[in-house]
Amino acid sequence: MRILILGADGYLGWPTTMDLAAKGHDVVAVDNYLRRTIAEDTDSEALYKTPNLIERGKIFEEVSGHKVDVEIGDLSDADFCLGLFEKYKPDAVVHYAEQPSAPYSMRGFSEAQMTLNNNLNVTFNVIWGAIQHAPECHIIKLGTMGEYGTPNIDIEEGWLEIEHKGRKDKFLFPRAAGSLYHTTKVLDTDMMWFYVRTYGLRMTDLMQGPVYGLESTEIDMDERLRTMFNYDDIFGTAVNRFLVQAVAGIPLTVYGKGGQTRGYLNLKDTLQCISLAADSPADKGELRIMNQFTEQFSVNELAERVKEAGDSLGLNVQVKSIPNPRKEMEDHYYNAAHSGLLELGLEPNFMTKEVLVDMLKLIIEHKDDISHDRIMPRVKWK
Amino acid sequence: MRILILGADGYLGWPTTMDLAAKGHDVVAVDNYLRRTIAEDTDSEALYKTPNLIERGKIFEEVSGHKVDVEIGDLSDADFCLGLFEKYKPDAVVHYAEQPSAPYSMRGFSEAQMTLNNNLNVTFNVIWGAIQHAPECHIIKLGTMGEYGTPNIDIEEGWLEIEHKGRKDKFLFPRAAGSLYHTTKVLDTDMMWFYVRTYGLRMTDLMQGPVYGLESTEIDMDERLRTMFNYDDIFGTAVNRFLVQAVAGIPLTVYGKGGQTRGYLNLKDTLQCISLAADSPADKGELRIMNQFTEQFSVNELAERVKEAGDSLGLNVQVKSIPNPRKEMEDHYYNAAHSGLLELGLEPNFMTKEVLVDMLKLIIEHKDDISHDRIMPRVKWK
Numbered sequence: 129m130r131i132l133i134l135g136a137d138g139y140l141g142w143p144t145t146m147d148l149a150a151k152g153h154d155v156v157a158v159d160n161y162l163r164r165t166i167a168e169d170t171d172s173e174a175l176y177k178t179p180n181l182i183e184r185g186k187i188f189e190e191v192s193g194h195k196v197d198v199e200i201g202d203l204s205d206a207d208f209c210l211g212l213f214e215k216y217k218p219d220a221v222v223h224y225a226e227q228p229s230a231p232y233s234m235r236g237f238s239e240a241q242m243t244l245n246n247n248l249n250v251t252f253n254v255i256w257g258a259i260q261h262a263p264e265c266h267i268i269k270l271g272t273m274g275e276y277g278t279p280n281i282d283i284e285e286g287w288l289e290i291e292h293k294g295r296k297d298k299f300l301f302p303r304a305a306g307s308l309y310h311t312t313k314v315l316d317t318d319m320m321w322f323y324v325r326t327y328g329l330r331m332t333d334l335m336q337g338p339v340y341g342l343e344s345t346e347i348d349m350d351e352r353l354r355t356m357f358n359y360d361d362i363f364g365t366a367v368n369r370f371l372v373q374a375v376a377g378i379p380l381t382v383y384g385k386g387g388q389t390r391g392y393l394n395l396k397d398t399l400q401c402i403s404l405a406a407d408s409p410a411d412k413g414e415l416r417i418m419n420q421f422t423e424q425f426s427v428n429e430l431a432e433r434v435k436e437a438g439d440s441l442g443l444n445v446q447v448k449s450i451p452n453p454r455k456e457m458e459d460h461y462y463n464a465a466h467s468g469l470l471e472l473g474l475e476p477n478f479m480t481k482e483v484l485v486d487m488l489k490l491i492i493e494h495k496d497d498i499s500h501d502r503i504m505p506r507v508k509w510k
Numbered sequence: 511m512r513i514l515i516l517g518a519d520g521y522l523g524w525p526t527t528m529d530l531a532a533k534g535h536d537v538v539a540v541d542n543y544l545r546r547t548i549a550e551d552t553d554s555e556a557l558y559k560t561p562n563l564i565e566r567g568k569i570f571e572e573v574s575g576h577k578v579d580v581e582i583g584d585l586s587d588a589d590f591c592l593g594l595f596e597k598y599k600p601d602a603v604v605h606y607a608e609q610p611s612a613p614y615s616m617r618g619f620s621e622a623q624m625t626l627n628n629n630l631n632v633t634f635n636v637i638w639g640a641i642q643h644a645p646e647c648h649i650i651k652l653g654t655m656g657e658y659g660t661p662n663i664d665i666e667e668g669w670l671e672i673e674h675k676g677r678k679d680k681f682l683f684p685r686a687a688g689s690l691y692h693t694t695k696v697l698d699t700d701m702m703w704f705y706v707r708t709y710g711l712r713m714t715d716l717m718q719g720p721v722y723g724l725e726s727t728e729i730d731m732d733e734r735l736r737t738m739f740n741y742d743d744i745f746g747t748a749v750n751r752f753l754v755q756a757v758a759g760i761p762l763t764v765y766g767k768g769g770q771t772r773g774y775l776n777l778k779d780t781l782q783c784i785s786l787a788a789d790s791p792a793d794k795g796e797l798r799i800m801n802q803f804t805e806q807f808s809v810n811e812l813a814e815r816v817k818e819a820g821d822s823l824g825l826n827v828q829v830k831s832i833p834n835p836r837k838e839m840e841d842h843y844y845n846a847a848h849s850g851l852l853e854l855g856l857e858p859n860f861m862t863k864e865v866l867v868d869m870l871k872l873i874i875e876h877k878d879d880i881s882h883d884r885i886m887p888r889v890k891w892k
Contacts, residue, residue, distance in 0.1 A: 206619070206623065210619075237588070237592075237638050237642070240634075240638075241588065241631075241634065241638075244630065244631075244634055244701075245627070245631070248626065248630065248697075249623075249626075249627070252622075252623065252626055256619050256622075256623075260619070279679045279681070280677055280678065280679035281672060281673075281674040281675065281677045281678065281679050282674060282675050282677065288672070288674065290663060290670070290672060290684070291663075292663040292664060292670065293663065293664050295662055295663045295664065295843070296662065296663065297661045297662035297663050299661070299684030299686070300684060300686070302672070302681030302682060302684065303700070304681070304682070304703065304704075304707075305704065308704065311700060311701060311704040314700050315630075315697045315700055315701065318685070318693060318696050318697055318700065319626075319693060319697065321686070322686075322687065322690065322693040325686075326837055326891060326892075327892065455708055461677070509708060510708075510709070
């Protein structure tokens with residue numbers, strides 16, 4: 129099928145582009161380098177350089193024989209985005225094209241304004257691209273487990289049947305996110321649900337947990353096909369920060385008490401999930417929501433895992449709590465369902481010591497390039 | 511106290527401006543005439559002309575002795591909106607400043623795009639105006655009962671305690687609105703709740719039902735102080751459309767089965783509600799939500815009430831069902847709580863025959879100005 133990958137230059141977008149092209153799909157990769165631009169603006173560049181999307185497409189074709197069409201442009205610009213739908217009439221769209229950093233969205237007025245307008249308008253334009261030019265198109269949208277926040281009840285997969293005063297109905301599971309970035313994904317979900325039920329669109333909304341990992345079948349073919357690795361406070365996840373701190377000889381900085389629990393996912397499993405979702409499209413008028421992670425643990429457990437992997441390489445890893453720059457619960461109930469993707473056929477790759485050791489080895493190769501200034505939190509929630 | 515009225519030129523904005531000024535508040539009235547512009551663009555102008563906001567301010571001062579400051583500008587422009595907060599450091603803000611038409615928001619891509627961007631950005635700018643220049647300011651935001659849609663459970667006032675698998679938590683009451691306009695208010699609520707709990711703002715979100723009525727203490731002082739009356743398919747409510755149809759000798763057009771049930775409110779009660787909310791501000795970090803209506807009934811019952819009032823004036827009113835241009839349930843459960851404002855002191859003015867007869871008499875004065883082209887639905891939901 130013909131698939132548009134929106135945000136194809138990103139950490140997940142690029143491996144997804146290669147994975148779907150290698151599976152024989154007719155892939156169009158779209159990006160405007162927003163993430164690279166913000167990284168430069170905020171001194172938050174990745175650990176090693178990666179070729180631009182046009183170069184990546186050429187290298188991938190040279191290495192694999194699979195051609196990828198590349199379109200560079202701003203999807204929050206309606207003419208560009210709707211024009212792509214008109215030109216390509218896609219069977220499916222994978223929508224990663226959002227400003228993805230929570231700290232950036234909390235940095236100040238203009239960053240928050242950009243995040244809100246960019247993310248909502250891209251999603252809005254994608255919806256209208258489908259309405260106007262590809263009504264049967266299956267839109268696969270990346271949401272985040274962060275949409276739910278940390279409720280005191282079990283988190284279900286997107287929806288919740290509620291019984292109230294003897295009557296019942298089914299609703300979107302209540303959402304209360306911890307940053308403006310995460311909140312824009314809540315707004316996306318609300319807006320998507322309105323348009324899906326009103327115009328009979330097909331949509332899958334994947335509530336993804338933090339993703340880690342640097343390997344995939346295609347990445348492993350050539351060093352030039354690697355995906356970006358951010359360890360800074362703007363784009364880096366806790367996993368990446370801890371791994372880099374382990375290599376740099378800096379204590380792993382747990383924010384506050386470290387009881388913050390989330391569901392995690394291997395990059396290889398993101399690729400499986402997207403491909404499985406594409407192969408089994410949502411029905412017309414269905415907003416299918418699945419929670420996309422394979423195992424859940426706290427930041428303290430994560431630090432312990434990184435310490436164990438690091439120590440096995442002789443790194444002598446220390447762990448230290450620092451004041452939490454975010455406003456979030458540090459000790460809370462967390463139990464989230466995630467059976468939908470397993471039922472579609474997902475075979476999980478867990479966060480084993482071997483996986484972390486492989487990541488550490490790659491980081492050690494670039495040890496001299498680690499910028500210590502990028503690791504500690506530079507954005508506070510208040 | 512100093513109060514900014516945003517959207518002060520509108521059907522509710524102008525009577526609110528006069529009411530709060532007459533109560534001795536230091537009122538700043540802000541508008542950019544968006545509604546008048548859309549009305550001109552869509553051949554949906556009000557039944558009679560009203561002076562512009564600057565003229566209205568002068569007439570009101572001349573008639574009542576109360577001065578109102580007027581600022582004309584676009585609140586979706588951050589410089590203008592944040593500049594007002596910096597200049598006036600308001601104690602309270604009444605935020606009506608949104609594109610308020612459901613049919614307009616469903617007309618096509620560009621109208622939907624404008625509605626989304628205008629409404630979200632005004633609310634966003636108001637939030638940031640408070641964060642940066644008036645953190646103690648009480649923001650009174652007009653939401654809509656339409657945010658909830660028509661769930662099969664009782665509608666509570668904004669929040670719902672949910673018990674799930676033996677655990678409990680309190681969440682925003684689930685929302686599922688029937689138009690993009692109504693959906694932007696859902697997004698507003700989600701965004702406001704994020705910023706309230708993160709920055710400790712004070713906010714009241716009033717889920718208002720359709721408002722009817724053309725009288726208030728200040729309007730009654732001088733004909734030139736009247737508020738606008740729209741009966742067209744873009745800005746007119748079902749109440750106004752029925753009243754005009756009764757006068758014009760056109761059967762009242764019930765959309766579909768007419769079982770659509772909503773909570774209604776007299777204009778005088780909107781004024782009471784806003785004033786009561788302003789006198790009892792929300793706490794810091796509180797998003798206080800109240801359902802703002804006084805009685806609920808179906809469209810069929812509404813048509814019967816208008817018919818009864820019209821017949822008493824000898825109008826011989828007919829009622830007719832036409833195909834529903836909207837996508838909505840026409841026969842549904844509806845039971846919404848609305849005790850919060852009664853507890854604050856609201857004394858309801860119900861939709862009596864006398865109220866409808868008074869409105870009919872005013873419309874009869876302008877019978878020759880009724881444009882039949884504006885009454886029937888020109889926008890369909892699909």
